[in-house]
Amino acid sequence: MTARPVLDPAGLDTPFADLWVAVIRAGGAVGFAPDAPEAEIRGLAARSLDEVRAGRLHMIALGGPEDLDGVVFLQPGGGPVVEHRATVLRLMVHPERQGRGLGRLLLAAAVDRARALGLTQLLLSARGGTGLPAFYRHLGWTEVGRFPRALRLGPADWRDEHWFQLDL
Template identity: 35%
Template sequence: MTPDSLVFQQLTSPGDASPELRRALAECWVEVTNAGGAAGFPFPPVDAATVTPTLDRIVDQLAPDTNRILTATVNGELAGWLNVRRDRFELIAHWGTLHHVQTRTALRGLGIGRALMEEVRRVARDEMGLEQLHLAARGGVGLEDFYGQLGWKEIGRWPAALRLSAGDDRDEILMLLAPL
């Protein structure tokens, strides 16, 4: 069940991300990563100094047609966020890729991740004009099951592509959502 107070916001230009929102995005990313989440930093622990430069690069490249951040807030507090990007190259401009999908650990199980994924599907289709979405997920943590319940299909794997530590190699799972 998604909280009634769930609100989505899109960031489509660098000016959309206030310093307070940037701090909240970075705090979420640190929390998710340090809890073992597969959101872009594979080697916890991380801190704001580690995460902020990468977040700043994402924010600095925001543009309505090619790169957006979608946030979900509950009672005015950031609950989760993701980044959706598309390449303008005409051969592949009909699809986009999701990056850094994450929800605050204390709010898991409330349907926020599901709602965020449903909203990005709508945004990608209705606002960005995309026909399909791609993502790569870390194997071994059940992400393919979560995304599968939302209509995503596994389209391939790179076996043992991700080395988290000696003896802990994970598959990278390639997933597709089409049509939107």
């Protein structure tokens, strides 16, 4: 299985929204709390693909409209002093397909895409209180800092945000 850059996300709107909802309901740490309203998730999914169409966000996908297993996005820095870098966003693998190497594959494809775009540095943030910081450390990323209680999942659920960097 190969992860491919998506230049035109035609046909992916519903599959991507379905994937994101499934990942959130399974407890995935991708921008929402597990009980977030489905319409909000679908709305942000649609806006994300609009950003891809506008060329402001790069999308990498595993599978296509019929069998979308996972996605990841790159958001290039906007401005002269940050144009060498991008932020990795919304890495997600379908809950039924996690733990089989697909996350590693997608992240490697994001790194390849970043290099192809001429970028030299990647950043990402990961939700504290999950296995994600250990996952990124395991894959060779450097943890450079942590914003305490920067994420609020609910009235009494505050999480640290862990920041990672990878020089390409």
